[in-house]
Amino acid sequence: MESTPKVIDSNILNRKSHFSFSQKPVEEEHLLLVFEAARLAPSSYNAQPWRYVYVEKNDEDYLRLLSLLAEANKVWASSAPILILSFAQVFDVKNNRANRFAFHDLGLSTSNLMAQATSLGLATHPMGGYDVERAKEVFRIPEGFEPGAMIAMGYPGDPTTLPEDLQKRNFAPRMRKDHSEIVFKGGWEKK
Ligand SMILES: Cc1cc2nc3c(=O)[nH]c(=O)nc-3n(C[C@H](O)[C@H](O)[C@H](O)COP(=O)(O)O)c2cc1C
Structure with a gap:
């Protein structure tokens, strides 16, 4: 496959x-639109596990959420007016059924959320650097x-007001694997 196609949706780009x-x-x-975009994502069996x-x-719970973050994230994320924590329903207790695609579909939904946010001029930053076990306790997550x-x-x-190390990360060029490393026509073994 050739390098980057010439026309990529601007909210992805x-x-x-x-x-x-x-x-x-x-x-x-705008918040409603962002969550509406998340709601419209496709999902396996239309389970909508997100x-x-x-x-x-200004919410008192803001600090509770912020405190879960790794220090390296807290430094910059504390300036964000909104913090969102996402969840996936990996097991349907009522029907005693696991959903192997739960995180896959949560990712689709979150991708919609971020694309919609981008189209509204909003900035986003997803993070995995937080205390997952403590998040489970703090939010008393349903089974x-x-x-x-x-x-x-x-x-x-x-x-430009960020500390130097964060400016570096903020302005770093987009790094991605080459198409040849991620897309295989006909099978992994074929070139
Ligand atoms: C699930 C997930 C977890 C991430 N965790 C962190 C994180 O803890 N801290 C951070 O600064 N960035 C985090 N990122 C952001 C990635 O580093 C970033 O998406 C990647 O470097 C590509 O850069 P871009 O989003 O600007 O295109 C995370 C992204 C995803 C999707």
């Missing part, structure tokens, strides 16, 4: 993991659910 956020609050209408808990900067990713969201801030 322009999404990046932001490290700085403006203090401008996110309008409720769930989202979110907090706003069958597992935490997914934490997502920082808000309007973009001024990255």
Whole structure:
């Protein structure tokens, strides 16, 4: 396959993991649109295994969510006006059935969420660097659910005010594997 195709959807192309956020609050209408996009994702058997808990900067629960983050994430994520924690229903207790695609489908949903956020001019940054076990305790997660990713969201801030190491990460060129490493026509063994 050739290198990057010439026309990529702008919300895919322009999404990046932001490290700085403006203090401008996110309008409720925009929040609704972002979660609506998440809701519209496809899922195996239409199980819709995704769930989202979110907090706003002024909520008392904001600090509870923030405190779960690894220190390296806390440094910059604490500027985000919204923190979201995602969950996947990996086991349906009522029907005694595991869903092998739960995290797959949560990822599809979160991808929709971030694309919609991008289209609204919002910045996002997904994070796996948080205390998953403590998240389970803090949020008394229903049986069958597992935490997914934490997502920082808000309007973009001024990255030039970030500490030097974070500026470096913020402005680093996008790094991706080559097509030849991830796409195989006809099978893994064929070149
Ligand atoms: C599930 C998941 C977990 C991630 N965890 C972290 C994290 O803990 N801290 C962080 O700074 N970035 C985290 N990232 C962001 C990735 O580092 C980032 O997506 C990747 O480097 C590609 O950069 P881009 O999102 O700007 O395109 C995570 C991304 C995903 C999807």
